[in-house]
Amino acid sequence: MSDIKEIISGICPEATFVEGGEQLQVIVPDAKWHDLALQLRDDRRLNFDVLTAVVGMDWKDSLGVIYYLTSTSNNWDMIQVKVTAPDMKDPYIHTVSDIWKVANFQEREVYDFFGIRFINHPDMRRMFLRNDWKGHPLRKDYDADPAKNPIRLDDEVNEDDTCSYVEDGNGKIKKVPGKVFNEDEYVVNFGPQHPSTHGVMRMRTSVDGETIKKVDMMSGYIHRGIEKLCEGLGYPQILHFTDRMDYMSAHQNRHCLCLCIEKALGLEVPRRAQVIRVMMDELMRISSHLLAFGCTAMDLGATTAFFYGFREREQVLDIFEKTCGARMSMNYNVIGGVIADIHPDFVKDVKALLAIMPERLKEYHKLFTGNVIARNRLEKVGHLSKEDAINYAITGPSGRGSNWSCDCRKVHPYSVYGELQFEECLETGCDSFARYMVRMREIEQSCRILEQLVDNIPEGDIRALNVPKVVKLPVGHWYQQVEASRGTFGVFIESDGTKNPYRVHFQSPCFNLIGVMDLCCQGYMIADLITIGAALDFVIPDIDR
Amino acid sequence: MEVKIKSMKHEDFKDNEYIDKLVEELNASGANVAVGNLNKLINWGISNSLWPLCFGTSCCAIEFMSLGAARYDMARFGFEVARNSPRQADYIMVQGTIVHRMAPAMRRLYEQLAEPKYVIACGGCAVSGGPFKNSYCVVPGVDKILPVDVYIPGCPPRPEAFFYGLMQLQRKIKVQKFFGGVNRKEKREEFFAAHPEERGQLS
Numbered sequence: 001m002s003d004i005k006e007i008i009s010g011i012c013p014e015a016t017f018v019e020g021g022e023q024l025q026v027i028v029p030d031a032k033w034h035d036l037a038l039q040l041r042d043d044r045r046l047n048f049d050v051l052t053a054v055v056g057m058d059w060k061d062s063l064g065v066i067y068y069l070t071s072t073s074n075n076w077d078m079i080q081v082k083v084t085a086p087d088m089k090d091p092y093i094h095t096v097s098d099i100w101k102v103a104n105f106q107e108r109e110v111y112d113f114f115g116i117r118f119i120n121h122p123d124m125r126r127m128f129l130r131n132d133w134k135g136h137p138l139r140k141d142y143d144a145d146p147a148k149n150p151i152r153l154d155d156e157v158n159e160d161d162t163c164s165y166v167e168d169g170n171g172k173i174k175k176v177p178g179k180v181f182n183e184d185e186y187v188v189n190f191g192p193q194h195p196s197t198h199g200v201m202r203m204r205t206s207v208d209g210e211t212i213k214k215v216d217m218m219s220g221y222i223h224r225g226i227e228k229l230c231e232g233l234g235y236p237q238i239l240h241f242t243d244r245m246d247y248m249s250a251h252q253n254r255h256c257l258c259l260c261i262e263k264a265l266g267l268e269v270p271r272r273a274q275v276i277r278v279m280m281d282e283l284m285r286i287s288s289h290l291l292a293f294g295c296t297a298m299d300l301g302a303t304t305a306f307f308y309g310f311r312e313r314e315q316v317l318d319i320f321e322k323t324c325g326a327r328m329s330m331n332y333n334v335i336g337g338v339i340a341d342i343h344p345d346f347v348k349d350v351k352a353l354l355a356i357m358p359e360r361l362k363e364y365h366k367l368f369t370g371n372v373i374a375r376n377r378l379e380k381v382g383h384l385s386k387e388d389a390i391n392y393a394i395t396g397p398s399g400r401g402s403n404w405s406c407d408c409r410k411v412h413p414y415s416v417y418g419e420l421q422f423e424e425c426l427e428t429g430c431d432s433f434a435r436y437m438v439r440m441r442e443i444e445q446s447c448r449i450l451e452q453l454v455d456n457i458p459e460g461d462i463r464a465l466n467v468p469k470v471v472k473l474p475v476g477h478w479y480q481q482v483e484a485s486r487g488t489f490g491v492f493i494e495s496d497g498t499k500n501p502y503r504v505h506f507q508s509p510c511f512n513l514i515g516v517m518d519l520c521c522q523g524y525m526i527a528d529l530i531t532i533g534a535a536l537d538f539v540i541p542d543i544d545r
Numbered sequence: 546m547e548v549k550i551k552s553m554k555h556e557d558f559k560d561n562e563y564i565d566k567l568v569e570e571l572n573a574s575g576a577n578v579a580v581g582n583l584n585k586l587i588n589w590g591i592s593n594s595l596w597p598l599c600f601g602t603s604c605c606a607i608e609f610m611s612l613g614a615a616r617y618d619m620a621r622f623g624f625e626v627a628r629n630s631p632r633q634a635d636y637i638m639v640q641g642t643i644v645h646r647m648a649p650a651m652r653r654l655y656e657q658l659a660e661p662k663y664v665i666a667c668g669g670c671a672v673s674g675g676p677f678k679n680s681y682c683v684v685p686g687v688d689k690i691l692p693v694d695v696y697i698p699g700c701p702p703r704p705e706a707f708f709y710g711l712m713q714l715q716r717k718i719k720v721q722k723f724f725g726g727v728n729r730k731e732k733r734e735e736f737f738a739a740h741p742e743e744r745g746q747l748s
């Protein structure tokens with residue numbers, strides 16, 4: 001840790017450090033940030049190649065951003081960099097979207113929520129809200145009066161307009177207007193209501209004949225303002241939102257939020273609860289990958305495979321229903337453990353599922369994986385190199401399909417994952433088919449994890465006994481990651497010591513996935529747009545939050 | 546008058562007074578035998594081939610997909626032809642949260658549906674905004690922008706609840722008069738007149 005400090009001080013003497021938190025926090029003045037960022041990524045001793053999270057902040061007396069950086073070569077060490085906008089009235093920060101491409105959309109989100117503009121960012125549009133929205137909702141002084149932003153039934157105008165902010169020689173900042181698409185480009189609009197976009201994503205695609213030239217992802221058609229809602233609620237009350245973001249990773253997401261709160265409180269979760277949580281996570285992963293299988297097939301017109309995938313998924317949902325009381329939005333994990341003990345049939349049902357899965361997987365492969373049309377549509381389509389996957393922070397099955405070993409269960413083991421035997425599934429194809437195969441193989445690995453646990457659920461409490469009645473986190477901030485079905489899901493909580501969080505940020509894996517759509521689709525056919533999207537398998541409410 | 550839906554018994558439905566009242570109101574104006582029988586025939590047809598326009602924005606949509614899969618199999622009731630174009634659909638199945646940015650698109654799709662058209666609001670979000678009611682950009686219930694026929698509560702509703710709601714729509718259709726005005730509680734124009742400030746530039 002002290003080495004890192006020395007190296008950073010060597011590069012940027014103005015940087016100051018805060019220790020004692022989870023990670024080393026580096027505070028840099030905005031003017032030096034871009035240069036330091038470049039060194040952080042490229043200096044061989046540091047090598048922070050992944051920008052894990054970008055958290056916009058309003059500290060009431062200043063606005064700024066906390067960047068979480070991870071170094072894959074140095075044991076997946078993380079640091080935080082805090083950058084504050086020099087002027088709160090007219091906030092600007094230098095962009096790092098040219099260094100870590102993932103920052104492109106992340107910074108647009110910060111602009112949308114906090115009004116911080118990023119100098120030299122190529123495309124400073126709003127991300128989630130209408131382009132005529134008044135105010136920036138996550139600011140603490142935001143005026144939530146509905147009269148200011150009524151429900152409008154007219155379309156947004158000037159959707160093609162964008163702008164960027166550049167600095168001239170004397171430090172003056174100038175706005176440069178631009179266009180998303182040129183006058184002579186032929187743009188096809190997909191969505192927001194299109195069955196194959198897997199939710200309400202709008203993709204404006206410019207084509208040359210049938211070849212895709214550019215995809216403009218327009219998000220926000222299901223932006224529900226969860227992060228702001230969290231600020232008005234107590235900690236136990238915010239848990240249920242996580243089930244409704246990526247509903248196919250409900251257990252994992254909620255697990256993550258619980259872990260983050262438990263970490264802040266210093267709570268020890270009983271082993272029985274930990275094992276149950278991990279089993280639920282893996283069941284959820286199976287159900288999610290089965291849905292992904294079914295939908296990928298259906299997007300290609302193979303409706304039969306959809307019915308097969310859903311057949312087994314129903315069996316998983318039955319297990320959830322018996323124990324949690326619901327088929328979806330289970331609301332099962334709570335702070336300090338789980339809400340109810342497992343159903344008496346749980347072990348029997350899981351064993352029944354494990355018994356049939358190997359056979360069923362073979363059936364899927366016979367039915368769909370080996371199919372000539374499926375192979376033609378998935379293989380060598382949607383190329384994403386390993387370098388790009390890292391730069392765009394594409395985690396989960398999509399990252400592993402590009403041969404990037406990024407499984408959070410391996411690199412930052414949490415709960416009981418450290419003790420379990422399972423393989424991280426990697427594929428070298430870097431195409432849609434590789435991503436698809438990773439998912440299918442992960443089902444096998446999830447079954448393997450379940451096999452190890454199903455007979456070893458220890459006796460004991462299902463919830464820590466010392467959970468406070470009123471949950472108040474100490475002052476500070478925490479960041480926790482888990483491996484959700486679609487990649488690394490992160491939760492950031494900043495607490496000011498009261499019973500409501502001061503700021504909650506969810507770092508969703510799907511948000512990064514849409515960032516890479518433009519890159520993945522360029523040069524392929526318009527018909528491949530859907531299969532590339534299906535193979536990346538994003539869930540829109542997870543993106544928009 | 547009893548409204549028959551498959552093998553469901555009359556007392557299986559919880560809102561019989563509402564339907565009975567509707568029937569009474571409609572019968573008050575009277576209709577001749579020929580038109581009456583034609584009405585019945587057409588309504589029998591419509592109610593057994595309800596094609597949804599799936600407007601699935603979030604979690605509830607996944608439960609609706611389970612309805613299409615083998616276990617719940619909505620084809621038994623004639624609901625299975627989920628359309629992606631409003632021109633071919635009979636009703637909008639709103640599944641999920643509707644947010645400000647989506648509202649204009651949603652209203653446009655509704656206007657593109659051919660008459661007679663219906664709206665079903667599925668799940669807490671579509672009914673009232675659900676868990677996100679207090680958010681700055683969530684429409685607190687689709688009935689703020691569309692006239693809703695059937696509400697299906699739940700978060701998400703169970704597949705059985707979906708069926709119950711869909712059958713309610715069938716019942717409503719069976720008693721309507723195809724000729725001489727549709728039995729909408731609020732006719733479209735009245736609804737729009739009552740929500741003028743929300744109509745925006747779409748008019």
Ligand code: SF4
Pocket residue numbers: 244329603604605606640641642667668669670671675676699700701702
């Ligand atoms: S009602 Fe519940 S399940 Fe349905 S969309 Fe809303 S949050 Fe999701």
